[in-house]
Amino acid sequence: MTFSSASTPALLEAKGLSKAYGRVTVLDDVNVAFRAGEIHALLGENGAGKSTLVKILAGVTAPTAGEVAGPAHANRDVAMVFQELSVIRQLSVLDNLVLADRSKGVFVPYRRLGRRAREVLALAGLQSVSLDRPVETLSLAEQQLLEIARGLMRDAKVLILDEPTATLSDVEIQRVHAAARRLAETGHAVLYITHRLGEVFQLAHHVTIMRSGKLVATGPTRMFEMHDIISHMLGHAAHDPLDVAESEDSLLEAPTLEVSALSLAPRFDDVSFSGRCGRILALFGQVGSGADDVVRALAGLLPPANGNAMLHGTRLPLHSNAGTKRCGVAYVPADRATEGVFLNASVTDNISSSALKRVSGWSVLQRRKELALARSEASKVRFAQARIGENVQAFSGGNQQKVALARALACVPKLLLMSEPTRGVDVGARPDIYHSVRQMAREGMTVVVSTSDLLEIRELADEVMTMYRGRVVGRHNVRTTKDPELLEEILRGAAA
């Protein structure tokens, strides 16, 4: 499998790369080389600095210190294929490829580009796709391959693939793998970012592992075992399972939330679990694992095709979010700015927004009640009461998330759902949010969160359910489970 050798000259090389935003160092003295004919896997937990590194390699961001060298950098021959598809769905395959072409001039040289398009499509494994086909008729995997073909269109020698398989199914993944191998065979250097450790061993010649902005291990794949990689990714900061002892093991009561056989192809399949009042359950999985979709389904925002959910013995009407809200479900979305809060309104107006019934009589708002509600909910999430008159727009992510949480709590929910409770939340505000949610749970609320952050599970959850590609893998007590076990389950889909 080891196709490369250290004697091949590097196409692209990072020399002492560092990047700091203000006082926060996100990348610290990284040295790594990428060679022609090699698939190079780049691994690391969320926030390890992978994206910053590839952005610098692709020339999107400038490093604070160090430099990028190598012939590919000199010729601007680095193409980046992003995780979010950037193909334009309404245009044809050919037009999408033409957009990636760098030739200047008033007219588009369609004939020449058409020939070139056929070549790159063959290389990307799309030889059977017609150039005139609208991109929206392609499958997700084919769109992902087209994304790769776009990178090839301008003769890029180094291709950076950012989690190309995160949202794909098994068969589709094989097509992407085949394309990556073909690229390596034709003398490209492929930089492959992934969270699926399984594919590292199938695919990569070389592995580089990052943690907290530093490069912690690099070498040919054969030098690594699965558990090496996981321990490198976690480092010594791996949490001892027993250091969170705050939530006392109260007598286990009967489950308050019973979810059975929830399915929505292709997002999640046959998901069943139960939640108890006073316990915080985390659905743990990578992007595309379905953990987030299950939470949205319970909120009534993503109606499942099959299955049902009972809350305190009442069947939740999962087809409507007005219905689930009436049954006592509140949801805090991950994306604050677009879904979680009303940016251009005051904290008070935000908090009362989903509980207007509580602050009005005969549909007439009572400002005094509204202020009292805002004050009491703000104190529950440890939000400074003096600021409840201010506009949410100017706040930090942490304070905005507190407002979003207070909004949800204002409906007095029986079931609190959260997606990525502290994504983009500053370190200072995280404990406040964890504390408030735990407090709610202790007062008898059932809490289900979806997260892709292991630290968050340690800080917040009592129980964790791992998910992999839409299916439940395992369920554990957070206190008695070690990190590597959980990581293996979400990365490989099999119990360790």
Added chain:
Amino acid sequence: MKLGAPRLTQPSGATLVAVATVVVAVVAGFTLDGFATASNFRGLSLSLSLIGIVAVGLSFITICGQVFSLSISTLAALSTICFASFLHLGAIEAMLVTIVMATCLGAVQGFIVGHFESDPIIVTIAANAVMVGAGQLLTDGQTIMGIGDTSIFNATIFNFLPVEAAIFLVVTLCLHVALRYTVPGRQMTLLGLNDRAARISAIPRTWLIVSAFAICGATTGIAGALLSAQSSSGQLQLGAGFGTGAIVAVVVGGVAVTGGIGTPIGAAVGAIFVGLLVNVASLAGFDYSLQRVTEGVLVLAVVVLAGVYSRESRQRR
């Protein structure tokens, strides 16, 4: 603390326009002959009241995040026809029939916009075409003369306040209270601020949009009926300036086209300011064309100022 004020320290658009209105009025009172007279005041309040009534209703559509209705002028014309046709029942009765008719026509447009999530501009353009055609068929292009006594709507209260202006004030206050102090009003504001967050909060989106269009229809009906009462007649050319006039007033009055920001009082102040400027321009000897130019430049100035302001506040963040 108030919903709609973009910054606590920053005065809202409507306040600025209100201040400008007072300043212009005072300056004109001292410098222009014939401005500070009872007859000019009566003429001024007559000329701006009807557009003001429509603008206050239109502000609900804008605050809901549904931009504008472009069928207002035609709906106003249909309202004049309706009022004239039913005037034989009595002025008040004809007014009520007209309001019901216009409310329903507005609500239908709102239902299409809300339920099918269609673009409000396109829907109201289409509705406009349908209503023009229907009006043509109904009247055969003729003027409908109403038979009945409309003096109640052409009276002057206490010898200085025309009934039209009084209705304008009452409608503005009622709708302002409805938007600011009721649950549906607050929900409309939230919907305009952030559609997706509003959906997640399970706000009755379709119903709110239907209500906003219905309110706009009702105020257009009132304005159309009052216009018809001035001449006891109705025809398709009447009220032609209501649509653009109301849009100008809403924009000048500090209601954000993106939704969620602004109040009905703001729209009313906008209507008063525009009416005042046009009045001053005509007293200063500008002819009709120059008055229109004044109006257009004013809207452009407001839009440019709003753009500059929002860019600055983005940079400050």
